[in-house]
Amino acid sequence: MKRKSQWSQSIQVHVQNQKSLYIFITVLFMMGVIFGAVIVNTLDPAQKEGLLNYLSYFFQGLEQNSIAESEIAFQHSMGDHLKTIGLMWILGLSVIGIPVLLVFIFLKGLVIGFTVGFLVNQLSWKGLWFAFVSVVPQNLLVIPALIIVAVSGINFSILLVRNRLIHHRGTIYPQFVSFSILVTGMAVMMLLSSLFEAFISPHLMKTAVPPVGLISHLCHLYLK
Template identity: 25%
Template sequence: MKGIRFNEFIKKHCRDNFLSYVIVIFFICTGVVLGIYTVLYMDDFSKQELKSYINSFLSIGKIDIPYEELFIKTFINNFMILVLIWLLGLTVIGVPFTLIISLVKGFTLGFTTVFFISEIGGKSIAIIFLTTIIPNIIYTLMLIVASVLSIQFSMSLLKDKGSWRNKLLTNIGRYTILFVIIIGITMLGVAYETFVSPNFIKLFN
């Protein structure tokens, strides 16, 4: 029964927020396209600088990996983004800023992926998929859900809903719990990126 109720909740949530999902995904895709075009029109000096960074990234497989430090740093980066989106949802002007975050995330994803492929050859596809794409699928999905929840909450603050406002603290609590769940799922991506990705890099060194 609980499984059926959860499925119904998900379906209703998607139906009620379909337009928000479309808009958020559109901004992410726009960011991806902008990232791709940025790589295509970069000057040689900038490309060389980034290629040096990539080489240092790939060399991680040849050194002792500070797993704990890497996990904390990666978690904080993702945690801060989600907390910012959560905070924006508590304001009536948070929607455009939430969409900007989605745009930037898409840009980063598109830029990184295409630059890796264009600069380090055929084996980069396997490296990117195993080390970058898999955790970023989790990050991006959670970012989409978090952004939609933030937009939904922010829009609810704008609408004149007496019963909704009377239960404001309860609604904030539910909203926060959903973000805690999102952060928990995001940690799976962080764990993969920290403990699995570096070991895949070793296979290509």
């Protein structure tokens, strides 16, 4: 109980000390989401038709249980998440990684905004419901984890600059260990997200699949 209290207190101190950076990164992510949703309106009919055809095949695969097996989906998802976390950890250890981390967070928001925006734009409330069950749940873990790693990586890079190039102080090994432990903790969060995405999310998506006829009708409209 005491350890939990100390852990909770350390997290609160960390968030409070980096409050402005957390706000900045969160706003940057939200800007990416908004920009991604706006991009949907710039697609031409041919691009929309291609995306709808892809959705149609995906929805049919869900209904016919022909998508990848849960174990394989978990391996792919976890592999992608570990690569992402590992790359962000490396970027956090280098000064030049700061702008890359910022761009990465923005692009993550852009992808989510575009995905949800396209589903809502084309399928209305059915698309909103499908986006809610297919995109939102796992990202409730993924997005906070990425933001925490990005903030910690940027903070460590700034500390590295101050320590090595400005003040020429001693070791920053304790901060390196703390940063690495935090990244490991966020990797565990990614593990939980991958488990949900592979074993639970497909069942939720099956309950929200829009009628295939609706997508066929939309594709027919774009062909005119």
